[in-house]
Amino acid sequence: MTCESINSKMLLYIDGNLNHEEAIQFEEHLLSCKKCKTLFEQVSNTYALIDTEKNTAIANSDYAEQIWQQAQKTKRMVQPVNTLRISVITTLAAAGIALGIMVGGTFNKVNLQGASTENWEQLADEYFPEPELDYISSINPETE
Amino acid sequence: MSDKELVEQIVNNNSQRAFEALVNRYQQKVINICLGFTSSIDEAKDISQEVFIEVYLSLPKFRQESAFSTWLYRIAVNKSINATRQSKKNILVRLFTKDNANANELFIPADEASIPDTKLTKREDYAALKNAIRSLPQNQHVAFTLNKYQELSYKEIAEVMEISLSAVESLIFRAKTNLQKKLAEHFNKKI
Numbered sequence A: 001m002t003c004e005s006i007n008s009k010m011l012l013y014i015d016g017n018l019n020h021e022e023a024i025q026f027e028e029h030l031l032s033c034k035k036c037k038t039l040f041e042q043v044s045n046t047y048a049l050i051d052t053e054k055n056t057a058i059a060n061s062d063y064a065e066q067i068w069q070q071a072q073k074t075k076r077m078v079q080p081v082n083t084l085r086i087s088v089i090t091t092l093a094a095a096g097i098a099l100g101i102m103v104g105g106t107f108n109k110v111n112l113q114g115a116s117t118e119n120w121e122q123l124a125d126e127y128f129p130e131p132e133l134d135y136i137s138s139i140n141p142e143t144e
Numbered sequence B: 001m002s003d004k005e006l007v008e009q010i011v012n013n014n015s016q017r018a019f020e021a022l023v024n025r026y027q028q029k030v031i032n033i034c035l036g037f038t039s040s041i042d043e044a045k046d047i048s049q050e051v052f053i054e055v056y057l058s059l060p061k062f063r064q065e066s067a068f069s070t071w072l073y074r075i076a077v078n079k080s081i082n083a084t085r086q087s088k089k090n091i092l093v094r095l096f097t098k099d100n101a102n103a104n105e106l107f108i109p110a111d112e113a114s115i116p117d118t119k120l121t122k123r124e125d126y127a128a129l130k131n132a133i134r135s136l137p138q139n140q141h142v143a144f145t146l147n148k149y150q151e152l153s154y155k156e157i158a159e160v161m162e163i164s165l166s167a168v169e170s171l172i173f174r175a176k177t178n179l180q181k182k183l184a185e186h187f188n189k190k191i
């Protein structure tokens, strides 16, 4: 194997994605090439930090309960039981903004500024959640 | 209790206990998926909470046609992509408006690379890796995250992404080759 081909296969080697023969060639090259060996050490140390990061990102013990509380609040906002509590005007204004966001596209957010705008947007989002761009259902493996 | 039983208890009885059991079962997995897309652990945790809230609100619509976990991971991927797209957009918006944000904000600075208690050089290296991951084409990014951060099998990744097994294999192969290239560039620059 050439240095160049070793250079492209380090992560595959670390994750055990190379076949037996390739893995042995890879190891043999590292034994005889100091340059690749140094790079391999740097790359594998850095790649291992993914696990370090994962082990650091542990949920707090009250994680589930917090989410439950938040979910109950959100549910009440999304499905107001007593519609009289929310004025018709507020709803219509939110509808207007939501429509504006949909029609105006991305530039809308540039033009809207200030804290109150944020509140309006939030309100609009609660009433008319932006349709999530469903990334996964639009995957086309041929394009990538 | 199975996922299915817990889901039924949440939908039928609005059971807090069942919901928390389900969250406890999957919280770490969802956080790991989010980590693959975010620059910081805090951001990943925030997005993961939104994922579970959306799961809760959408459960009545969940038809159990796929496994609960597959459905959950899909929501986690979609939410992470939307959230990071949004934060990138916010930075771009600031770049083009009066308060001049720094273009470098698009990239993770070393001191924010979310691995505490490590030397700065190590964090710089990790920031380079995270930036490389985030600059992968989206399909490669998703497949790599599910494989490396969430440790799903190729078969499970195929189900979550709704693509063939061989497509998964090829995406992960290309992702790792691309990342390798970027890492090599990073280290060669340092010499």
Ligand SMILES: [Zn+2]
Pocket: A002, A003, A004, A006, A029, A033, A034, A035, A036, A037
């Ligand atoms: Zn070599």
